[in-house]
Amino acid sequence: MTRLQTAIPISIEWMDNHIKLLNQQALPHITEYIDLYTLQDVYEAITALKVRGAPAIGITAAFGLAMSAQNYEIDELEAFLVKLQKEKEYLNSSRPTAVNLSWALNRLINSIGNARSVNEAKTDLLHEAIQIQAEDEAMCRQIGENALLLLTPGDSVMTICNAGSIATAKYGTALAPFHLASERGKHFHVYACETRPVLQGARLTAWELQQSGVETTLITDNMAAHTMKTKKIKAVIVGADRIAANGDTANKIGTYGLALIAKSLQIPFYVAAPSSSFDLTLKNGDSIPIEERNLEEVTTLNGTQIAPEGIQVYNPAFDVTSSELITAIITEKGILYPSYTESIKNQLLRY
Ligand SMILES: CSC[C@H]1O[C@H](OP(=O)(O)O)[C@H](O)[C@@H]1O
Numbered sequence: 001m002t003r004l005q006t007a008i009p010i011s012i013e014w015m016d017n018h019i020k021l022l023n024q025q026a027l028p029h030i031t032e033y034i035d036l037y038t039l040q041d042v043y044e045a046i047t048a049l050k051v052r053g054a055p056a057i058g059i060t061a062a063f064g065l066a067m068s069a070q071n072y073e074i075d076e077l078e079a080f081l082v083k084l085q086k087e088k089e090y091l092n093s094s095r096p097t098a099v100n101l102s103w104a105l106n107r108l109i110n111s112i113g114n115a116r117s118v119n120e121a122k123t124d125l126l127h128e129a130i131q132i133q134a135e136d137e138a139m140c141r142q143i144g145e146n147a148l149l150l151l152t153p154g155d156s157v158m159t160i161c162n163a164g165s166i167a168t169a170k171y172g173t174a175l176a177p178f179h180l181a182s183e184r185g186k187h188f189h190v191y192a193c194e195t196r197p198v199l200q201g202a203r204l205t206a207w208e209l210q211q212s213g214v215e216t217t218l219i220t221d222n223m224a225a226h227t228m229k230t231k232k233i234k235a236v237i238v239g240a241d242r243i244a245a246n247g248d249t250a251n252k253i254g255t256y257g258l259a260l261i262a263k264s265l266q267i268p269f270y271v272a273a274p275s276s277s278f279d280l281t282l283k284n285g286d287s288i289p290i291e292e293r294n295l296e297e298v299t300t301l302n303g304t305q306i307a308p309e310g311i312q313v314y315n316p317a318f319d320v321t322s323s324e325l326i327t328a329i330i331t332e333k334g335i336l337y338p339s340y341t342e343s344i345k346n347q348l349l350r351y
Helices: 002-006 039-047 054-070 077-092 099-111 119-149 177-185 201-210 223-230 256-266 340-348
Strands: 012-014 019-024 033-036 156-160 188-194 216-219 232-238 241-242 249-252 270-271 320-321 328-331 334-336
Touching: 002 241, 012 054, 012 119, 019 039, 019 054, 033 039, 039 054, 039 077, 054 099, 077 099, 077 119, 077 223, 099 119, 119 270, 119 328, 156 201, 156 223, 156 256, 177 223, 188 201, 188 223, 201 223, 216 223, 223 256, 223 320, 223 328, 232 256, 249 256, 256 270, 256 320, 328 340, 334 340
Parallel strands: 156 188, 156 232, 188 216, 232 270, 270 328
Antiparallel strands: 012 019, 019 033, 241 249, 249 320, 328 334
8 A cells, every 4th residue: 555545535435325525624633424325415515615626526526416316216218317417407506616527527427328228327327427536546646747747856846725635536636746756755845825715725735745744834825925935935836626728727716826926936837637627618717617605714713703793705716827827737648838728739639
């Protein structure tokens, strides 16, 4: 067993008739699993961020739809497909920004195009969800290998949010190189931004990298510029929720600011993401839907009110980094460089 296999739990496990999910809202203090049996359980787990991270959301939704379909008491294929489409749209409405959600659900619907019976369709759905999870693990491992072509062990690297193993099937995207290097006895020094308001950096990335034996320093988000300037940060690497055809990238709120600082300090800024995070129907990032979440995430901390009651709040969960601020996009199919419109066409779509 590699260190990663023993250190970091798998976030999503299919248990033959239900989903066993690592509750990411309980981390880092409690490692607990919750059992999801219904479509509503899955919808609520995604909206409440019990599972979060673009690929992990897609995988969970895929198993959720396949699981729900197993229990349809419908014999007629046409009626089965009508109900499946309705439930797919419901799950797809759980969070708007990560394209992996709709990508995974569409893959499930497409997987039963040739089914000749309801039973065949039920089998195909489950098979496709299992396939999506297995492929994501392989893609993330390859992203880690490709990132190690750009990052040098021993360097200090900054990241934001959690684009880690628990946000994917395994390994993560932005954190994948650190896990792989650690398994090989090579070490980076990672500066993790805490990532207000939900604290994915402080709660999840700090925990995940510590489990994996990666040297990690936690900073608050407003320390990023000073840290990049004074701590010899050699690169910034982040995940992605949706990448448009020109390379504009939506990621956790605060990412755009890191990219601007990196540009001004001439520090390479990398996005790490699987091909399932690209939305080539969008010419650029202007039309990427940005999720706005409830005000309590900003006005409270661990249930304690930290702002005056009734204060107005703006709580966008993502921002869009324009492609000219991105040095390279690291995918499982290789490293893309500007112009991203061209490199996406030549490298991502060539298969
Ligand atoms: C590989 S995870 C990608 C992405 O998802 C996270 O958002 P959230 O925690 O709200 O699901 C964050 O933006 C990560 O970079």
